[in-house]
Amino acid sequence: MMRKKWGFVLSSLMSVSLLLTACGGGGGQQAAQPAGQAPAESAAPSGDGQSFVFKAGHSLTEDHPYHVSLKDMAKRVEEKSQGKVKIEVYPLSQLGAERELTEGLTLGTVDMVITSTAPVTNFYPKLGVLDLPFLFESRDHAYKVLDGKVGQDILKDIESANIIGLAWAENGFRHVTNGSKVVKTPADLQGMKLRTQENQIHLAAFEALGAKPTPMAWTEALTALQQGVVDGQENPAIVANTYKLYDSKQTQMSLTGHVYSAAMILFSKPVWDKLPADVQTLLAEEAKVAGKEERELMIKMEEESLQVLKDNGMTITEDVDKQAFRDAMKPVYEKFAGQIDQDLLNEILNTK
Numbered sequence: 511m512m513r514k515k516w517g518f519v520l521s522s523l524m525s526v527s528l529l530l531t532a533c534g535g536g537g538g539q540q541a542a543q544p545a546g547q548a549p550a551e552s553a554a555p556s557g558d559g560q561s562f563v564f565k566a567g568h569s570l571t572e573d574h575p576y577h578v579s580l581k582d583m584a585k586r587v588e589e590k591s592q593g594k595v596k597i598e599v600y601p602l603s604q605l606g607a608e609r610e611l612t613e614g615l616t617l618g619t620v621d622m623v624i625t626s627t628a629p630v631t632n633f634y635p636k637l638g639v640l641d642l643p644f645l646f647e648s649r650d651h652a653y654k655v656l657d658g659k660v661g662q663d664i665l666k667d668i669e670s671a672n673i674i675g676l677a678w679a680e681n682g683f684r685h686v687t688n689g690s691k692v693v694k695t696p697a698d699l700q701g702m703k704l705r706t707q708e709n710q711i712h713l714a715a716f717e718a719l720g721a722k723p724t725p726m727a728w729t730e731a732l733t734a735l736q737q738g739v740v741d742g743q744e745n746p747a748i749v750a751n752t753y754k755l756y757d758s759k760q761t762q763m764s765l766t767g768h769v770y771s772a773a774m775i776l777f778s779k780p781v782w783d784k785l786p787a788d789v790q791t792l793l794a795e796e797a798k799v800a801g802k803e804e805r806e807l808m809i810k811m812e813e814e815s816l817q818v819l820k821d822n823g824m825t826i827t828e829d830v831d832k833q834a835f836r837d838a839m840k841p842v843y844e845k846f847a848g849q850i851d852q853d854l855l856n857e858i859l860n861t862k
């Protein structure tokens with residue numbers, strides 16, 4: 511039975527050999543590239559025509575749920591395929607930062623990625639609706655939307671950007687950190703130099719708040735914080751913890767929760783299209799399990815992360831004037847009204 515299931519038929523063998531020819535042949539065991547650089551050679555599946563090795567990249571550390579869930583997925587996939595499908599997981603932007611990773615998916619130079627959605631919007635603009643500040647009331651609201659019709663339609667439709675949407679995962683609610691002052695209202699952010707993600711809506715949001723946002727890849731953010739190029743940044747508590755932002759001059763975290771940063775497990779369509787159906791099914795099923803596991807780990811780690819930040823001298827400010835932040839975001843909704851699918855936006859806002 512297993513032999514039949516994994517005994518690849520002639521068409522599979524042909525597609526793999528075509529792929530290997532197109533990619534210059536079996537690069538599956540190449541060393542990871544230095545941080546911030548896209549791999550020079552294709553990371554397309556490789557092997558002897560019966561087995562596959564995929565490279566999966568992300569920007570976070572090995573103790574972050576992005577990594578843990580992908581490693582667990584790799585283990586299950588290897589076991590279930592009896593060693594014929596392997597996934598190598600590269601943390602710390604070794605295969606590139608999130609924008610580069612996403613581009614790599616569209617080109618077929620990166621196989622698989624877990625990433626926050628903000629940089630993906632640059633390749634699939636419909637996703638921009640998720641970048642709107644204060645869109646989701648709660649984690650449950652986000653889950654209902656992403657696990658419901660809206661989220662599932664997006665996972666299918668992102669194929670139009672040459673990317674296969676496998677599953678939703680989570681980066682978390684984003685909070686502002688800085689090294690100089692307690693932030694409770696937008697007025698406290700006036701003139702503050704903040705690193706933001708490379709995303710037009712995030713940029714406009716922080717401009718509307720009176721800050722001086724500087725979009726850059728996460729690979730550049732730590733140096734920018736350490737060298738004082740920026741005073742602060744915004745990310746979930748788990749990122750602040752796993753990257754020890756208290757060692758990068760960050761003494762304050764304000765629980766602004768201004769954006770729910772969803773994450774996605776994505777696959778390269780150019781690579782996917784050459785895979786046998788049973789490999790696609792296995793990857794699709796196990797990515798869903800990984801997305802679920804990742805979210806569960808995120809929930810578990812959140813409180814723990816806030817405690818670690820406190821233990822390392824950071825002040826966590828909870829009494830943020832969220833209404834003032836929401837009010838300041840109205841011009842952002844107006845500015846992007848023409849670019850955001852309003853039906854989609856209403857569907858999200860009306861999901862209870």
Ligand code: PAF
Nearest residue numbers: 569626681707728745749
């Ligand atoms: O700020 C970012 O770029 C993202 O939140 C990060 C840290 C890479 C995680 O997805």
